Amino acid sequence: MSEERKTPGLQLFFDDFMLLLFLGVAVYAVSYLIWGLIEIAWLPPIPDEIKQALLGR
Amino acid sequence: MAILPPSEGWFQQKVAKDEKIWMGLAFVVSVFLFFWMIIWHVYAKQNPSFTTYKTTPEEFYALTEAFINKYKVGEENGIPVVKPPPGSDVFLLARQFRWEPVLILKKGEEYRIHISSLDVLHGISIQPVNMNFMVYPKYDYVLTFRPTSAGEYAIVCNEFCGIGHHMMIGKIIVEE
Numbered sequence: 001m002s003e004e005r006k007t008p009g010l011q012l013f014f015d016d017f018m019l020l021l022f023l024g025v026a027v028y029a030v031s032y033l034i035w036g037l038i039e040i041a042w043l044p045p046i047p048d049e050i051k052q053a054l055l056g057r
Numbered sequence: 058m059a060i061l062p063p064s065e066g067w068f069q070q071k072v073a074k075d076e077k078i079w080m081g082l083a084f085v086v087s088v089f090l091f092f093w094m095i096i097w098h099v100y101a102k103q104n105p106s107f108t109t110y111k112t113t114p115e116e117f118y119a120l121t122e123a124f125i126n127k128y129k130v131g132e133e134n135g136i137p138v139v140k141p142p143p144g145s146d147v148f149l150l151a152r153q154f155r156w157e158p159v160l161i162l163k164k165g166e167e168y169r170i171h172i173s174s175l176d177v178l179h180g181i182s183i184q185p186v187n188m189n190f191m192v193y194p195k196y197d198y199v200l201t202f203r204p205t206s207a208g209e210y211a212i213v214c215n216e217f218c219g220i221g222h223h224m225m226i227g228k229i230i231v232e233e
Contacts (some may be wrong), residue, residue: 011067025203043109043110044110045089046111046112
């Protein structure tokens with residue numbers, strides 16, 4: 001490749017295998033693990049109607 | 058990752074026709090599978106509808122006890138037998154090493170079965186229909202459940218939970 005020709009940004013991205021490796025792990029971690037943790041953290045408690053019907057309070 | 062880096066200028070090279078066809082086919086298959094996942098869930102009825110609530114072992118125990126006291130119709134080997142009305146919330150408690158109570162349900166009626174554990178991780182396996190779910194402490198897993206055939210169904214624990222794991226057998230009776 002000639003020196004004056006600029007390497008396209010997308011090629012730089014695809015050529016960086018360590019970055020691809022990082023993204024392969026990071027995308028999975030964010031979309032599955034963190035998503036799952038958020039879901040667990042936001043779980044609602046048992047609705048009051050159900051508790052009242054059985055416990056009467 | 059390839060062992061050798063691609064040849065110089067690979068980014069500017071034209072993609073061959075057969076490779077484009079393969080990429081197109083892979084894309085179509087993945088889009089199809091994505092939507093099939095949703096269609097299968099709705100129409101195949103393989104995945105049961107469920108909700109999950111946060112709870113504590115103390116709260117779930119109190120609710121199960123209240124549920125048993127409200128609908129108790131007898132006792133079997135020291136385990137209470139309950140017959141809840143159709144459409145109601147049903148509580149099933151897993152603990153080392155028993156399932157309680159024994160449930161009497163009506164065929165064709167819908168129930169919301171709340172399942173949780175008092176101590177460790179258990180697995181509920183309804184046999185012989187072979188429906189399997191995890192039972193976690195601190196989480197109330199609510200299955201919307203409609204028994205479609207009458208008979209006696211065994212509940213076995215399918216997650217090793219301790220020395221008495223093999224004796225952890227419960228029962229669901231479905232009446233006509």
